[in-house]
Amino acid sequence: MIQIRELIETDIDEVFELEKQIFQSDAWSKQNLLSDSQASHTNYLVVQDNQQVVGYAGLSSPPGSFQADINTIAIAESHRRQGLARQLVQRMIQMATRNGAENMFLDVRADNSSAIKLYESFGFEQIDVRKNYYQPAGVDALVMRKQIRQPLVMGIETSCDETGVGIVRGNRLISNALNSSMEIHARFGGVVPEVAARAHLEALKPTIDSALSEAGIEIADLDAISVTNGPGLSGALMVGIGAAKAIAVAHDKPLYAVNHLVGHVGADILERGSLQTPSIALLVSGGHTSLLLVRDLLDDVELLGETIDDAAGEAFDKVARVLGLPYPGGPEIDRVAINGNPQAIRFPRGLTLPKDMAEHKYDFSFSGLKTAVARYVEKAEDAGEEVHIADVAASFREAVVDVLISKAVKACAEFEVPRLILGGGVTANARLREVAKQRCEEAGIELRIPKFSLCTDNGAMIASLGAQLVMAGREPSGLGFGSESTMDVSKVQSL
Amino acid sequence: MAVVDGQKVLGFSEFEDRFGHAENIGNAIAQALQQAKISAADIESVAISRGPASYTGLRVGMAAGVAFAAVRSIPLHGVVALDAVATALPNAKSEQWMVISDAKRGEFFCCRYSGIDESGLAIRSSEPEVIKPEQLEKYSDLATVDSNSDAKLIGLYAEKAIAAGVDLSDSTALYLRSPDVTPSTKKRVSG
Numbered sequence: 308m309i310q311i312r313e314l315i316e317t318d319i320d321e322v323f324e325l326e327k328q329i330f331q332s333d334a335w336s337k338q339n340l341l342s343d344s345q346a347s348h349t350n351y352l353v354v355q356d357n358q359q360v361v362g363y364a365g366l367s368s369p370p371g372s373f374q375a376d377i378n379t380i381a382i383a384e385s386h387r388r389q390g391l392a393r394q395l396v397q398r399m400i401q402m403a404t405r406n407g408a409e410n411m412f413l414d415v416r417a418d419n420s421s422a423i424k425l426y427e428s429f430g431f432e433q434i435d436v437r438k439n440y441y442q443p444a445g446v447d448a449l450v451m452r453k454q455i456r457q458p459l460v461m462g463i464e465t466s467c468d469e470t471g472v473g474i475v476r477g478n479r480l481i482s483n484a485l486n487s488s489m490e491i492h493a494r495f496g497g498v499v500p501e502v503a504a505r506a507h508l509e510a511l512k513p514t515i516d517s518a519l520s521e522a523g524i525e526i527a528d529l530d531a532i533s534v535t536n537g538p539g540l541s542g543a544l545m546v547g548i549g550a551a552k553a554i555a556v557a558h559d560k561p562l563y564a565v566n567h568l569v570g571h572v573g574a575d576i577l578e579r580g581s582l583q584t585p586s587i588a589l590l591v592s593g594g595h596t597s598l599l600l601v602r603d604l605l606d607d608v609e610l611l612g613e614t615i616d617d618a619a620g621e622a623f624d625k626v627a628r629v630l631g632l633p634y635p636g637g638p639e640i641d642r643v644a645i646n647g648n649p650q651a652i653r654f655p656r657g658l659t660l661p662k663d664m665a666e667h668k669y670d671f672s673f674s675g676l677k678t679a680v681a682r683y684v685e686k687a688e689d690a691g692e693e694v695h696i697a698d699v700a701a702s703f704r705e706a707v708v709d710v711l712i713s714k715a716v717k718a719c720a721e722f723e724v725p726r727l728i729l730g731g732g733v734t735a736n737a738r739l740r741e742v743a744k745q746r747c748e749e750a751g752i753e754l755r756i757p758k759f760s761l762c763t764d765n766g767a768m769i770a771s772l773g774a775q776l777v778m779a780g781r782e783p784s785g786l787g788f789g790s791e792s793t794m795d796v797s798k799v800q801s802l
Numbered sequence: 803m804a805v806v807d808g809q810k811v812l813g814f815s816e817f818e819d820r821f822g823h824a825e826n827i828g829n830a831i832a833q834a835l836q837q838a839k840i841s842a843a844d845i846e847s848v849a850i851s852r853g854p855a856s857y858t859g860l861r862v863g864m865a866a867g868v869a870f871a872a873v874r875s876i877p878l879h880g881v882v883a884l885d886a887v888a889t890a891l892p893n894a895k896s897e898q899w900m901v902i903s904d905a906k907r908g909e910f911f912c913c914r915y916s917g918i919d920e921s922g923l924a925i926r927s928s929e930p931e932v933i934k935p936e937q938l939e940k941y942s943d944l945a946t947v948d949s950n951s952d953a954k955l956i957g958l959y960a961e962k963a964i965a966a967g968v969d970l971s972d973s974t975a976l977y978l979r980s981p982d983v984t985p986s987t988k989k990r991v992s993g
Contacts, residue, residue, distance in 0.1 A: 494985045501857065501981040508975060512872045526873045542858045545824040549865035552828030556835070557842045557870045562828070681991040710808050786828030 309386075311394060314344050314351035314363060322353065323361040329381045333441065343367070343378065350402045354382065354391050356649035361386040363786040364395040368406040371580030373479065375403035377413040392422070396429055404455050405778050407581050408476030411455060417447040418502050426451050436718055438642055458530035458777040461518065461554070462770025465547030466539025466567045467594050468492055468503045470510035472518035473767025474529075475774050480577040483760055483767035486510035493634040497624055498593060502751070504542035511550055511576060517767065526558055531783065533563040533773020535570065536801050537794030539594070544790035552786055561783035564801040566794055567764075569608055571600050571730035573775060574768035578757040583658055585724045586755075587611075589715040591739070592731035592764070593620030593635070598669045599796055600722055604772075610796045611718055612669025615658070622673035626703050629681045630696050640700045647701025649738075654679050654706040659713070669714050676706055708742045713717045715743075719752045728755040734762040776800055803830040805838035805845070806957035813838030814954055823862035833850030833865065841954070842874065849879040851886070851951070853976040854911035854930060864975055877957075879960045880973035883951045884913040886959035888924035891949060898927070900941060903930050903951065911978060912938075921966030925957070932978045 314322065322344075323337040323655050328744060335343075335367055344351040348369045354362030355657040368375035377399055382391050403411045413431065415422050431451040457477025464471035473483040486508030492498050519526060533549035535795035536544060548564075555562035572588045588599040595666035596614035601607070617625065627636025632643065658664070687694045727747055733739060734756055748752040761768060781800065788801040807935035817826040835842060850867030853860045859964035871878035884901045891899070900914040912924055914928040 364858070378988060495983050496985070499981055500984045502983065504858070504861055505975065505977070505981065508865055508868070511865055511868050515869065515872050542861065545858060545862050546823045546865045549827050549862040550869035552829060553866035553870040554873050556828055556831045557873050559842070678991050685992045786832065787825055789825040 308748050309354060309356050309361075309391070311352055311354050314353045314365075316341070316345065318353050318360055318363075322363050325360065325363065325381055325383055326379075326661055328383070332443070335379075340392030349378070350399075350406075352395060352398055354513030356386065362391050362395065364401055366399045366406075368408050368581070370405060373409045373477075373580060374410035375399075375406060375411045377411070392425060396425060398453075400453070401780070404457070405775075407457065407576070407778070408455055408480075409457055409477065411453040413451050414657060415451060416441055417449050423449065423451075426453075429453060438713055442488065458774050459524065459528055460531045460533055460770045460774040460777060461526075461529050462533040462565075462570075462766045462768070462773055463532070463547045463551045464567070464570070464764055464766045464769045465507045465543050466535045466537070466541060466557045467592075468498045468506070468516045469764040470507045470547075470634060471764055471769070472514045473765055473770045474518055474522040474524065475577060475767060475770040476516060477774055477778060478576050478580050478771070480761075480767055480771075480773055481524070482518050483765055484514045484518035484521060485760070485765055486514050489635060490528075496628055496634050497621070498540075500540045500542055503540060504546055507543055507546040511546065512765075515550075515554075516777040522739055527553070529558070530561055531561045531563060531777050533565050533769050533776070535567045535769050536564040536788055537567065539567055539790075539792060541790050541792045544792070548788070555786070557612070561777075562786065562790040563776050563781075564784040565769055565772045565776070566796060566799050567769075568595060568597055568599070569604065569799045570768040570772045571762075572599065572608070572728060573604060574730060574757045574761040574765070575728050575755050576771050576775070577761055577767055579755070583726055584754075585717060585722070586726045586728050587722065587724050588728040588730060589711060590731045591711060591729070591733035592617045593624065593733075595731060596616050596671045596673075596711070597796065598718055600718065600724065601728075604775060605781070605799055608796050611713065612667065612671065612760065614671040614673065615667065616672050616674035617677065619671070619673055619711060620731070621705060622677050623733070623736075625677045626680050626700075629677075629684055630699060636737055637733060640704055643697050644701040644704050644738065645697075647695070647697030647699070649705035650703040651695070651698035652683060652702040654683075654702055656706055656710045656713075658674060659710060669718055671710060671714070675738065676703070704736070704738050708736070708739045709741045711739065712742050712746050716746050716750050716752065719750065725751065726753045726755065728757075730757070730762050732763040735759055745784070772799070803827075803834040804953035804957045805834050805840065806954065806961055808961055809958055811954050811957070812840070814952075816952060820859070820899060823859040827862050827866045831870070835920075842870075845870075845874065845876060846875075847871070847877040847879060847960075849881050849956050849970070850881045850973060851953075851956045852880045852973065853883055854905065854932075854978045855883060855951075856906065857975075857977060864973075868973065878973050879964065879970035881956045881959050881963070881970060882913070882930055882976060883956065884911065884930055885924060885926070886955040887949050887951050888913070888915045889918070889922065889959050889962065890955045891924075891947060899944065901949075902933075902938070905978070909934055910938065919966075921968075922962055923966060923968065930976060930978060
């Protein structure tokens with residue numbers, strides 16, 4: 308039985324034998340084949356007949372290049388003229404599309420007319436000739452290109468207090484319009500669901516209009532719409548869902564209902580041009596504190612842990628109130644902490660004791676920390692002592708950051724994932740970024756922090772996740788989905 | 803959802819599901835269009851109910867209407883649901899009458915009317931408001947009529963009002979109550 312699958316390291320000997328037979332003097336060394344096939348920016352496939360490798364192909368698509376190259380494609384003499392090369396090219400095009408390539412390139416011998424015909428049938432066109440490229444025969448190489456039209460997608464985000472509408476084309480950010488109701492919530496000391504939902508309705512039209520005008524496109528140009536349908540505040544989510552469904556019907560566009568937290572991970576695609584997996588993602592905001600293991604953005608996102616009480620951002624807001632600082636607490640605490648000593652007071656690190664680690668290894672808890680800060684301040688005030696707000700703020704912030712980053716780095720080590728992505732509004736916190744940078748460097752972990760407009764809730768990240776679904780050929784969600792305020796991260800798309 | 807042309811209803815869809823607004827809104831629009839045998843591109847303007855009504859459901863419909871009008875670049879008209887019901891009541895000619903609807907928490911949304919103008923629209927004699935049941939007692943001599951408020955009434959009212967030159971440009975939600983929250987105060991944690 309013939310099967311096409313991903314190349315694994317143990318295939319390399321067989322692949323190298325084929326390489327030598329087929330390309331002879333042009334053959335790559337085994338070492339080159341191995342390193343190229345195992346690189347993070349390549350995808351290699353093998354064709355297997357029973358237990359034997361009878362063909363292979365390699366695609367290279369470096370992050371952020373928006374292009375893909377077919378590095379090699381080969382079928383054993385014994386298995387030619389069975390359409391296997393055609394299947395491999397088709398798979399390469401699918402992978403290039405999914406990797407965000409807008410152009411796909413390859414070289415082919417000018418005397419290999421059957422290969423040229425095959426590529427032409429997939430829409431490749433000759434764009435250049437490299438004279439005498441293949442030596443010693445002195446055969447020219449044709450450079451061929453296929454343009455890939457990546458999907459133009461509008462994303463709508465209304466899960467909390469930000470009304471976001473963003474537009475992406477494939478892996479590329481086109482526009483990202485935002486209206487926040489944060490200022491209205493300030494007097495209540497936190498996000499009030501009814502207030503947020505009212506604000507979304509009012510912000511809807513202006514945000515849609517600015518996303519479209521910023522992008523310089525017409526709504527009719529869109530290939531799909533995506534919308535957050537959870538997790539988040541139900542009443543707020545429903546405003547976005549109502550709008551998205553109406554837009555989908557009004558212009559007969561496919562609609563994708565997507566997961567807000569997975570959207571945060573997808574934001575890094577817009578920053579670097581593609582998402583590197585596996586990745587650990589730490590999402591920290593006023594509503595969420597979640598640690599995710601992302602093996603594949605669309606098919607394998609696992610929740611390692613989350614807060615069991617307050618979100619980290621919520622803790623900042625509550626402690627700011629204790630210290631008499633305004634809402635939102637994050638930037639305020641950052642501001643006063645500059646002059647404080649982070650070691651001045653040893654506040655508790657939630658869920659880090661051995662007994663907690665057994666059950667809550669990657670979970671977080673900030674409620675006890677908030678109470679500890681309040682007790683400390685009240686005790687000092689009752690005793691008539693002056694409270695050194697800068698020290699309290701700095702020490703509190705240190706406790707939050709310490710736990711967040713320690714657990715994230717621990718997860719990277721345990722799952723042997725050399726990459727950490729931060730997302731959510733709390734990534735604006737100066738100390739969080741500083742400690743993350745320092746500890747990731749020490750541990751040899753690559754740290755990814757998208758720019759702030761992509762870290763905080765936004766429509767572009769939802770558009771990005773929608774685009775990934777389109778690029779992977781997924782079916783749209785239909786019109787019948789609802790909001791799910793407590794959606795699990797493993798549910799990337801609602802059908 | 804209804805598709806109306808003048809005083810003719812071309813398409814109408816309704817889902818009896820109090821908690822299913824977000825789920826059903828897309829199919830409601832699609833079905834009404836389908837029944838009317840027209841495409842979304844043929845719609846010339848959108849009329850939305852501004853309420854008063856249950857907030858979450860109201861917002862789903864309004865969000866859909868606002869977005870539909872925005873992306874088709876057509877006018878959006880706001881209709882006070884009580885006005886639409888008042889105008890549609892068959893036996894309401896020149897008498898005093900009022901329209902009430904459930905506002906939850908033991909209260910009612912209410913608006914009073916006195917007659918029908920030359921365009922056939924109910925004439926308000928009070929502003930829409932939230933009232934308690936005891937405030938209704940003084941109207942106990944009024945005969946009661948049950949009526950539904952549905953999308954047909956909103957569309958038909960809008961057609962009549964636009965023809966009469968009534969300004970329907972206010973398309974903000976008519977909540978009639980402030981969000982149920984109080985500004986936060988600092989609380990002690992230790993005794």
